[in-house]
Ligand code: ADP
């Protein structure tokens with residue numbers, strides 16, 4: 356049997372009850388059962404076994420009333436590349452709940468770990484190992500900020516802002532741009548940001564990116580499991596909101612071949628020692644340590660990372676390692692302000708948009 360679920364954190368306190376200000380996804384907030392009490396909808400979210408890049412899955416469980424103790428549940432692993440048909444049952448172990456900003460009210464989004472029926476972590480469950488690492492290095496109080504880049508695609512597969520045939524004007528005006536000439540998809544990005552805030556996700560900003568139709572949101576600074584759980588739930592919300600606009604969200608590292616920026620997931624990292632006065636030497640030590648295991652990191656930073664880390668488009672080559680102040684062509688950048696303050700954090704620029712944050716944060 357599987358141990359009773361431990362909900363590690365109730366939704367963050369920076370927001371109150373989920374309110375959904377957005378027309379595209381507003382649904383009924385409460386649903387009364389026959390005997391007139393309020394049932395809640397818990398959307399159980401997990402990560403599947405799709406190769407080489409796992410995908411999000413979810414399904415809804417009706418609970419008789421709000422609870423802090425979400426029951427374990429199951430699913431058909433033979434439909435998610437996580438089991439064979441003759442032994443298809445996989446177990447969902449709830450680990451953290453968020454307000455559901457789409458359904459509102461007392462409804463929740465529940466992120467789960469996938470378990471085997473014998474209670475062990477499923478081989479596709481990368482969170483279990485991340486949890487062990489978080490515990491081991493707890494005294495260094497590691498913090499992460501992840502910049503998730505993504506591309507909004509039309510049903511024909513072209514990014515928003517690309518004409519049916521050919522290409523838009525070359526890159527230049529789009530990054531952090533404003534105005535119809537440069538920017539498409541802002542409504543989705545804004546709605547997604549509001550949804551993350553209402554859910555209790557530690558989102559720290561958004562910006563339009565270098566290629567048309569490409570955007571970024573950031574989560575952090577947060578602890579190891581927090582940042583990774585929240586990136587996955589924020590991705591789920593993004594896919595879900597985009598459904599309402601007939602838009603498909605891609606976190607593919609190189610959605611358009613040629614002279615167009617890829618999509619990364621720069622991962623900013625610090626320890627307590629790096630953030631304190633005199634922390635610069637720990638930041639440099641961190642850069643050197645990352646260089647010593649460069650191959651291991653590259654292998655685990657998302658499928659297709661070699662195609663994105665070409666040395667062009669603000670990247671270092673995947674087979675070379677370097678670090679430097681303000682250097683967007685380096686593997687690791689030390690932000691300029693950090694070099695002035697002599698403390699702060701480092702930015703690993705290598706992770707792909709399609710990386711698994713449980714793996715990347717664990718390795719760092
Ligand atoms: P960039 O200039 O690379 O585009 P962003 O502003 O998009 O940077 O992202 C920086 C990220 O770093 C944010 O998510 C922020 O929360 C995070 N961050 C800031 N300070 C720290 C820190 N001390 N440790 C870890 N992450 C941090």
Ligand code: MN
Nearest residue numbers: 502571573621
């Ligand atoms: Mn950024």
Ligand code: MN
Nearest residue numbers: 502504564571
């Ligand atoms: Mn960016």
Ligand code: MN
Nearest residue numbers: 502621702704
């Ligand atoms: Mn960055």
